[in-house]
Amino acid sequence: MATQSETVSTRRAPRDRLVIGRLINGERLWRVLTWALLLVGACVMLLPFLWLLTSSLKTQLAVFRYPPQWIPNPPRFQNYVEAWTTRPFGIYLRNTVFILILNEVAILGSASLCAYGFARIDFPGKNFWFGVVLSTMMLPGVVLMIPTFVIFSRIGWVNTYLPLTVPAFFGGGAFNIFLLRQFFRSLPGELADAARVDGCSEFGIYSRIMLPLAKPALATVAVFTFIGAWNDYMGPLLYLSKDPNKYTVALGLAMFRSAFLGRTRWDLLMAASTMMILPIIVIFFLAQRYFIQGIAVSGLKG
């Protein structure tokens, strides 16, 4: 449609100018323009993904060819098998899943417990401690990197999974507490009151009434915890990089990358990267609405 209006404008006949005027004022032209711009932008955003995918299916020789082939012929699926087996990615995956599960359990349990306390129970000092929660969000994580590393090395936690799992049991992160607290506050109080009259303990109300109601918010936290743990590089780099048997997928891919001394095997690296990105994309499509919820909350806090 955009090209059509261009050809019209070059003619400059008075009657056509009227038509242009109608089009410019009309919603239609704006829609077409918007759509065209979105399409161009989307192509730019997709190009690196396409490059990743086609390169991952090329033979070593095809990678070096100019102009680049967009459809590898024939596609070499063997790259994926080779990338998976030249490094023990199976072990890396198992390690990552282990850390992931512990983090999910720790963060969901601990953050929801604290969030419930902040949202639903009145006690002296509550506002002070919630202020502390918010202020820990303000401190850039990197500032504590050095002292935390010093402490964990002194207590012998380096080269163990402990630094990447144990802290999650203590509050589960300020942002998650904040997000779940907002949700708990939005729930109606009548159910809890009724249960309280029936003699239900506060912990019972939390675990049997509030947690089931908070499933959407918990799912949001679970999804972001997954993304965080799966993508984390700094943590494993600091604490696991000396023991190849404890590598996570992220650390394994980074080491795989720097392992080539002579000619870099871009075909295998692209295959390995694709395999690392794939679970994230699957999670995104399965849990799209929880993503949007989580981001909306993080935006609102500003």
Add this chain to the structure above:
Amino acid sequence: MSVGTRRLGHLWPRTAKSRRAVTGYLFILPFILGFLLWFLVPALTAVWLTFFDWNMIRDPVYVGLENFREIFRDKLFVQSLKATAYYTLGSVPVSLVLAFLIALLLNTKVRGIAVFRTIFYLPSIVPAVANAVLWNFVFNTEFGLVNALLRALGLPKIMWFQDPKWAMPALIIMSLWGLGYTVVIYLAGLQGIPEVLYEAAEIDGAGRWAKLRHVTIPLVSPVIFFNLIMGIIGSFQVFTAGFLITAGGPQNATLFYVLYTYRTGIQYFDMGYAAVLAWILFFIILGLTLLVFRYVGRLVYYEDVG
């Protein structure tokens, strides 16, 4: 707490009010412990470290303010600040404007809008390591996508990550690919603007530009402000791309501040000096945030409630 009451009857407070207080603290106990163990103790350790020379093998030696004096002699410290500032100035304003324009486009009801939103968002959740590996290849001098495009346009190839002049622009371009997160935050802000305001503006004869200028921009200005601050905070902490792709080079052109801190502490085990560097980063970020609040914050329009 009926079970607890029976077993620990003598510890459980008698009045309802104090019972609630104890229950409340039991609920938030994990956070309090976590705050003390993983926040306060490291923060105090970081203060203590700044006064010591310590490589974690020998005993720490008290050196007074020597670590702070070192800053003024350290050329790499200055270089890492320059590199980080360059990155921030290059990536934050561009991504702020570009993300806003994309969000405006995505806040329409054209066909396939859900697909477009997904496409713009996806790159921002790509794992940093996979991202680095991918873009390392995209900018590869001989076989990369970017140079293939340049060659197709008849332009000379660029030695992106080998040329001190081009390494940082390449990393900035790479960072722009991940602006989808910012876009979605804008989008949430745009969708929070009541339709009534646009209708009222239309009745007053406002065109597209006037509506953007006088309704949209003022009403999303808190979100723009939020994204600006988050952008600055985030860009001062970049690490992975500089660490994996360029290793701070060539000629320290991409020696990001956090990368330099990491090297000082984790690779060279100069813990005292690394702690000083970390604190300086904290005060730089704090200072910049306050400056932004002071000079940009007053441009932000907050809707009157009530």
